[in-house]
Amino acid sequence: MQRNTKSAPALPGRPLDRPIVLVGMMGVGKSTVGRRLAVRLGLAFVDADEEIEKAAGMTITEMFERYGEAHFRDGERRVIARLIEGAPKVIATGGGAFMQADTRALILAEALAVWLDADIDILVDRVSRREGRPLLKGKDARTVLSDLAAVRNPVYALAPIHIRSIAAPHEAAVEKIMKALDNWQ
Template identity: 65%
Template sequence: MLQTSERRHRWGGKPIVLVGLMGAGKTTVGRRLAQRMRLPFVDADHEIEAAAGMTVADIFERFGEPYFRDGERRVIARLVDGTPKVIATGGGAFINEATRALILDQAITIWLDAEPEVLADRVRRRDTRPLLRDRDPLEVLTELAQIRNPFYALAPIRVESIAAPHDATVDAILEALHQ
């Protein structure tokens, strides 16, 4: 395993931003990646909730998606400050043109790509996702993949998030960062 100083040299010490659809593992994988790299971990959705004083679901319900996306962009701009860390974003963050440009310019961007069936299986475990309220997760995620995957594909690094232990995805990210 590489020492932290060698890692920073190889990936430049920029923030590492994980993007992808809900259920891809951005938060869980991000925490484990940060731990393995001895870096801080930040979940953008948690930061948004702390700044707003309410949950993401409540922000969506009360103010709508455009309001949420604007706040999300401002929080991510604050997080992508040039210091080494791992940042998990919400599934729609990278779709916003200004947010995407900022992330691509200021960070190492990694797309956690997963099949809609894998994602649907994972998200069925929690009822906290506003875009899934009263809808079939597989149907929603299939639609979202068609719309969002072309944007995620702009990330310079793509790692498959398969139905396997999260450490397998962390290993794949570490390998990609060191190529």
């Protein structure tokens, strides 16, 4: 976990008193955008998937293969609950984290959820650049992502802030989030 010694920033008219949790499909840029957003806000950044791997002593792919998705999701919920505690920070979650009712309820109650959303073409391009995505293993990425989006997008829409990511540098999404935070009530 990266630590930042700066005090938590104040948004116009109010202090930032809770973590910002980025949710959305795999490949949308939650980790990259999250790191950049944390720098802009002067907050620590944590990637929930990296923290899960540290806690388990194995990769997410190994957890899926060895214990199955249900076991992984239980550990994921516990790690996210731990990450939400304490000082405000920016947290990037795995694509399926917000789909779990208990995890989603925790995030909505204790954090500010930001849904990063992108068109399937953008997601397919981005996931093709990185190995180790268990849900895509041996499958057509476009088909899997389209099917997942049909199920997940209505749930992601429960996040109070919705940011569309486009085929542009991730800094564009960071700017959109900063504007949304300025307007957040």
